Amino acid sequence: MENLRINSERLWDSIMQMGRIGATAGGGVGRVALSDLDRQARDLFVRWCEQADCTVRVDRMGSIFARRAGSDNARPPVLTGSHLDTQPLGGKFDGIYGVLAGLEIVRTLKDAGLQTKAPIDVVNWTDEEGVRFGSGTMASAVFAGRYNLDHGLTRADMDGNTMGAALEEIDYAGPEPVGGYPVAAFFEAHIEQGPILEAEGKAVGVVLGAQGQRCFKVTVDGEEGHAGTLPMVQRRDALVGAARMIDAVNAIAFKHQPHPVITVGALKVRPNSRNTIPGQVVFSIDSRHPANDLLADIADKMRRTCEHIATDAGLGLSFEQISHRNTIEFDERCSGDIRKMADRLGIAHMDIYSGAGHDACNLALCAPTGMVFVPCERGISHNEKENARPEDLAAGCDVLLHVILERAGTV
Numbered sequence: 001m002e003n004l005r006i007n008s009e010r011l012w013d014s015i016m017q018m019g020r021i022g023a024t025a026g027g028g029v030g031r032v033a034l035s036d037l038d039r040q041a042r043d044l045f046v047r048w049c050e051q052a053d054c055t056v057r058v059d060r061m062g063s064i065f066a067r068r069a070g071s072d073n074a075r076p077p078v079l080t081g082s083h084l085d086t087q088p089l090g091g092k093f094d095g096i097y098g099v100l101a102g103l104e105i106v107r108t109l110k111d112a113g114l115q116t117k118a119p120i121d122v123v124n125w126t127d128e129e130g131v132r133f134g135s136g137t138m139a140s141a142v143f144a145g146r147y148n149l150d151h152g153l154t155r156a157d158m159d160g161n162t163m164g165a166a167l168e169e170i171d172y173a174g175p176e177p178v179g180g181y182p183v184a185a186f187f188e189a190h191i192e193q194g195p196i197l198e199a200e201g202k203a204v205g206v207v208l209g210a211q212g213q214r215c216f217k218v219t220v221d222g223e224e225g226h227a228g229t230l231p232m233v234q235r236r237d238a239l240v241g242a243a244r245m246i247d248a249v250n251a252i253a254f255k256h257q258p259h260p261v262i263t264v265g266a267l268k269v270r271p272n273s274r275n276t277i278p279g280q281v282v283f284s285i286d287s288r289h290p291a292n293d294l295l296a297d298i299a300d301k302m303r304r305t306c307e308h309i310a311t312d313a314g315l316g317l318s319f320e321q322i323s324h325r326n327t328i329e330f331d332e333r334c335s336g337d338i339r340k341m342a343d344r345l346g347i348a349h350m351d352i353y354s355g356a357g358h359d360a361c362n363l364a365l366c367a368p369t370g371m372v373f374v375p376c377e378r379g380i381s382h383n384e385k386e387n388a389r390p391e392d393l394a395a396g397c398d399v400l401l402h403v404i405l406e407r408a409g410t411v
């Protein structure tokens with residue numbers, strides 16, 4: 001069993017095949033959650049799992065659980081997986097790797113005729129990216145008990161369509177209750193989405209935790225006016241105010257390097273017309289820091305700075321926190337297992353923190369959880385150019401295989 005390895009070529013081929021669903025002209029994938037393309041990806045995943053002798057269940061948040069039975073199915077399952085949805089201009093690997101690594105593991109066990117004691121569940125969490133409904137990792141959050149089911153199903157997109165209705169539409173509003181049962185452990189394999197492993201020449205990152213995150217919606221209110229007639233001194237230009245605020249919060253990040261990271265990524269200008277002075281601007285702030293108290297300090301600093309700028313310019317301001325996740329520490333035994341198996345397989349590894357949020361951050365609240373990172377080219381992610389090397393993907397999957405085998409126990 002120590003010599004058991006996954007099939008690297010099959011894993012790569014599956015990732016490439018999945019990447020054709022929603023393939024973009026730039027070589028990436030655009031497969032937003034709960035779209036028809038998401039349905040096609042789910043259907044393919046379900047078919048592959050059934051061919052690998054798994055029994056597929058879908059819960060009420062639409063997450064898919066493919067179970068490879070153990071010899072004692074009363075035992076809590078060992079859970080592994082990630083997400084098949086992508087950014088509108090995303091890559092072939094973010095999330096997909098973790099789901100298909102789980103599938104590759106059950107395929108490998110089937111080929112080897114190996115049975116585990118505990119069952120293994122390969123999971124595809126619904127809507128990790130949160131593109132359409134604005135709240136990423138909601139399905140795993142409901143699973144972990146962070147939110148109730150009703151909260152999850154009633155998340156609405158810009159047009160007022162709910163997640164519940166969208167799940168019905170693609171036929172993935174499953175009957176199973178969401179979570180509420182013991183899980184032996186959850187392991188998620190994922191590309192790093194940062195440049196560290198590649199720079200250090202390590203095939204595997206043992207993820208110790210993920211930094212905290214606070215997101216804000218900032219609304220700046222000024223007054224519309226004619227671009228040709230209103231003198232500069234009489235203007236209350238919301239966009240000029242917003243621009244000063246964006247520059248100021250960016251400067252706050254630079255003042256405290258290497259942490260936090262602060263990003264303003266979305267901006268809505270009303271009326272967004274060439275010759276009307278902007279009357280309102282709504283923009284987003286995403287701030288992340290590995291220390292919870294410092295993340296809170298940064299939030300205060302950003303709020304005070306924006307208030308100051310608004311007052312100076314005679315603008316209205318609403319500075320609203322719309323999401324908050326504390327720093328997550330993963331389970332020490334889980335990360336210890338990942339480290340041990342990488343050593344045993346002779347795979348170069350290092351400890352690392354995750355800059356991004358993942359479904360694993362939710363699962364850590366209800367089950368022992370660990371994450372395996374593999375390098376991606378130049379750390380590029382959320383980008384059509386996202387790329388990873390087959391040998392690194394295989395190394396991460398081999399480590400995951402042995403970690404899961406040990407946790408599930410073999411007959």
Ligand SMILES: [Zn+2]
Nearest residue numbers: 083094095128
């Ligand atoms: Zn992801």
